[in-house]
Amino acid sequence: MPTLRTPIIPQKPTFAKIRAPHELDKEAICVFVATGFFLDMDTYFKDLKVLPPASDCELDADGFFVKSTPWFQWHQTPRELTFEEALKEFAQLFESIIDEQVGDKKVILPLSGGLDSRTQAAALTHLGKHVNTYSYDFKGGYPETAIAKKIAKVCDFDFTEYHIDKGYLWDCVEDLAAINQCYSEFTHPRQMAIFDEYAAMGDVFSLGHWGDVLFDGTGSAQLSDEEQLNYLLKKIIKKGGMELATSLWKVWQLDGDFETYLRKRVTTLVQKIDIEDTGAKIRAFKSLYWAPRWTATNLAVFEAKRPIRLPYFEDRMCQFICTLPEAYLADRKLQIAYIKHRNPELAKITWEQHKPFNLYTFQQNKSPHNLPYRAFNKLKREAKNRLGKTYIQRNWELQFLGMENDEKLQDYLFSENMHPFISKPLLAKFYNNFKNIDAVIYSHPLSMLLTLAVWKRRI
Template identity: 65%
Template sequence: MSTIKTPIIPSRQHFVQVEGDKELDKEAICIFVATGFFLDTDTYWKNQKVLAPASQNLVDESGILIESKPWFQWQYNQRDITFEKALEEFTSLFEQIIAEQLQDNKVILPLSGGLDSRTQAIAISKLKNSVTSYSYSFKGGYPESNIAKKIAKSCGFDFKEFKIEAGYLWPNLEELVAINNCYSEFTHPRQMAVLEDFKKMEGVFSLGHWGDVLFDRGAPEGIASEQLMPMILKKVVKKGGMELAQALWDEWSLDGDFDSYLKDRIATLLNKIDIQNTSAKFRAFKSMYWAPRWTSINLSVFEAAHPISLPYYDDRMCQFICTVPEEFLADRRLQIAYIKQQNPQLAKITWEAQKPFNLYTFEKNITPHNLPYRAGNKLNRTIKEAIGKPYVQRNWELQFLGMENDEKLQDHLFSENLHPFISKPLIAKFYNHFKNVDAVKYSHPLSMLLTLAVWNKNRKNG
């Protein structure tokens, strides 16, 4: 027997066996195609599960799960403290976590135009570690690296800029399958495009995942508890996801209907969270079921190059969040105050989510103050499209658009007969919808079908 304790937000999946025959969990797969992640402890198989977050687990010598109990419960125990006190505590805790995670190692820091990595940059700049920072932008898209480069220069970090090229997925597909085991669709981990560049670097990654969830309002102010379910569905279900899930549900002749099954599963999980504040409850739901099964999956790509550290995943940070008044977390108040207090120069650099404004001026990102920028941006995109250079905004555009991408995509989708797992007519229907009806809506279903096709091929060959 062995005991396994999982973190509050696990950075990797730990698979165990449960009693039962090895049978596809088709209901779980339908949720996977609708949302892009497996829910709760689900996997592709009914006799295999993933250990739950924040759980103490007893596993026997054969890897069979005997018992699982929670050691931590998300809660909302706000203390009667001032914002200044909360900021002081956050500063101390965050910088302590950063220092403990990195120790005296060289650091590899991904930088964006947002707040999470900017907050990390400040804490890391106080250490004596050697830092290599980097950022990447889509070829033909918004030059995100321009903001990151300014942050790196202000902190005195070395900086590398990468361009994510079209079609990078296909030569890296088999390696990605080996890394994430098809537990995420393939168009999101753009870091695969530069994995070989990562391997040439030295150090420990300091990754800013989940900071934007912990340090923001979980739900809009004043939302009622009965509104949580539709809000969760709106957040987690991808465009076209319900349509594909229901199509598979019908093809596999599963009982009932997918919509009812999904809502029942989410309601059951939501009811287990004993938090009255709806904003805090939604944040807890996302941290329990979204972070470990969606955000964490492709952390393994970074880990394929070097060790990773995640300051916002730290158990102490999650426990701290449970005690901070919701109004201090809302609208990124704590992070903004930290950046202004600790490094005013970084606060003056454009905040990508509020561009062209910064942390001192972002409240002006309303009409009429933002009209000149919006007009100029739209004109720039219109000119590019007019000369045959479409503005790239999403990963799938680099993977699915164009003749070469289409040939690779069709080869993976149609070269083998996937029946009875997925019929060719069903695949053809969604492929044709992507090509001829609405590429944006059907990009997710197409990506999920690609993921399932590759997974099925690998499980038959493996």
């Protein structure tokens, strides 16, 4: 029988049929609307599965999935080595991976104010690669491009800044649906707003996804099984997601109740991970189920224009992480030390998560040191509001607020194509809750209903 081997963290799903009825998997769809991603091998249909990561997957003669056997299992086997030795190993591994992945091609590097792309920038500069960078922010929001521009300047990279305007989604929603097959809600991938720009930027993307999970701890003490479950559910369930999933569960008259079903599903998956340490176990869970089914879903947007390379997804990087003491991974220690070592000037630039502090001063991001910045930032936002200018902070604000956006949204949500799949009363309830009760809480349910509406038009 033919066998397919999947990477430790797949950057794209591998779909396979199983011998089952071709019916909607409504339990899986409820998990999708609660969390924003399909869990484990789930898809929209009972007879279609996504092959599990880090596995040898057997197919029968007709191409149906039969079984999978893990070729790699996440573990925690810390070696006795100094932090300096770990840093040296990381530098050698990270730079060799990037060098192999991009070769002599012109690299496209999306920059942010965080650490993952900054770590890549330090490596690419050290390796002497030809790099073209860009960043984007929301018109009327926090100027995210400011930090990225400084990083590019220090590294002597070409840089372009983009300002994402409201309502861009409606011109590209059908294209996005064709690219990600509706396996992610549509308000997150801002990269679609500059989709047509990518082809001219360079030859290959180097993307920094998942570094923030691999090179950090959970900040949790050792937790009991119940505490681990509650921690994970709190992380993966979006605001308003449980309410929408529970409502669909009841309308579809599924057995039992949704919360019990979800808790049992997640418990089963966690129990398969043979790791004692809480931080390492949660990192493994995220890498097995969150990275390939949520983080990786919209990588297809980049890949539609240019090949993509992901140094943090690389098998050797995952294997390396499993051999490091948790203390070296906590608080982004390795990435910070690497940036300071390779390019101290990069370390002096503001770290967005701890603004206005940088990699040398971020420990001061606590009271009373950060009070002046927080007060000044609040005054700026209030001044904008008094002038009638909305301070954009979240993707959905660009797509759902305003008369023109509302007209497009209603066209999708209340089309006849949605019924009887999702009833008009349920749609009206969540739409009205968004409009009249709490837009922040109900933005996720509304986005998921939009995703299902576009998906329903396509099948």
